[in-house]
Amino acid sequence: MIQVKSLYKEFAGKEVIKGIDATFEAGKTNLIIGRSGAGKSVFVKCMIGLIQPDKGEILFDGRDITQMDKPELLRLRREMGMLFQGSALFDSMTVIENVLFPMEMFSSDSYDKSHHRALELLDRVGLADAADKYPAEISGGMMKRTAIARAIALNPKYLFCDEPNSGLDPKTSTVIDQLIYEITKEYNITTIVNTHDMNSVHAIGDKIIYIHHGIKEWEGTSADLSQPNLPESVVHFINAGRL
Structure with missing residues (x-):
């Protein structure tokens, strides 16, 4: 499990991450969605220790990555798997x-x-x-x-996937989604997927968080996306086909 508590990050006086709280559970595919520039990439980079947040905690099964020295960070990273956008x-x-x-x-x-x-x-x-x-x-x-x-x-205990379907055709994307989903279940991994792919969101979104202007504006499951009480920004985002 990964828990993020009151996370903040700013660059040159501009807040990019604004007090995000989130919990990502083992054995689930946890998707992070949002428009370009919403803060998704900065959020994930904070989670894996590439960017030091200004405030907040990021707990990997109770271990706060923001307080780790270099040897501790290296040990934790050996528990992480990384799937990069371009393979x-x-x-x-x-x-x-x-x-x-x-x-x-x-x-x-x-x-x-x-x-x-x-x-x-x-x-x-x-x-x-x-x-x-x-x-x-x-x-x-x-x-x-x-x-x-x-x-x-x-x-790995934790698997981070950055736009895993980038550049793939729809049929192949479905195969990759299913593989990530199956592996997450089989190995009980805490999987974090940063994606714009709407098909992925519907197919494997055990948990979804939507980031808007650095704020976690909504969270739920793929089934919840069909509910009538979604925030307006999420509705516009879905209708624009920007996932």
Whole structure:
């Protein structure tokens, strides 16, 4: 579980995050939505320790990342998996070498054990036959699935996904959504997804928070989006097709 309490951040005298409170539970896909410039990216960067907030707490199962020194922060980051917008695979490495990379960097397991786990993960994401291919030889969707396998290689407690469907066609996006959703449940991960994809919001939104001008203006589930009492800004946002 991740708890955010009264989070504030400003840049050059302008408040970008204004007292956000939120709770993200394990085993759920927690989506963060909002217009460009609403503060979503700053909020997530505060959560993973890339930006130090001005005030507030960010508790990872009771551990406040805002109070950690560098060694503590590094230990916590080893419990995080990251799925980047552009997949961020190493072009010079094969698919399986990309998945092996975090294990070789941060795990004390033998090569054989790590290699076995990498193969298991590739099988889980449907890429067992692509292990020896290079990123340039596979599709965008396959690259994203490779990135998911790499993100969970170290059995993370927390998974952060930045626009996971960016650049993908609708059919492939659905596959990626379902994979993130299934992995979240199987491994009981606290998953945070920063997205503009309306289909993702409806398909996997166990919990959704809507940020508007740095304020958490609404929270609920995908089912709640059909309720009549949504804030006007959320309604306009949905109708504009900006998710």
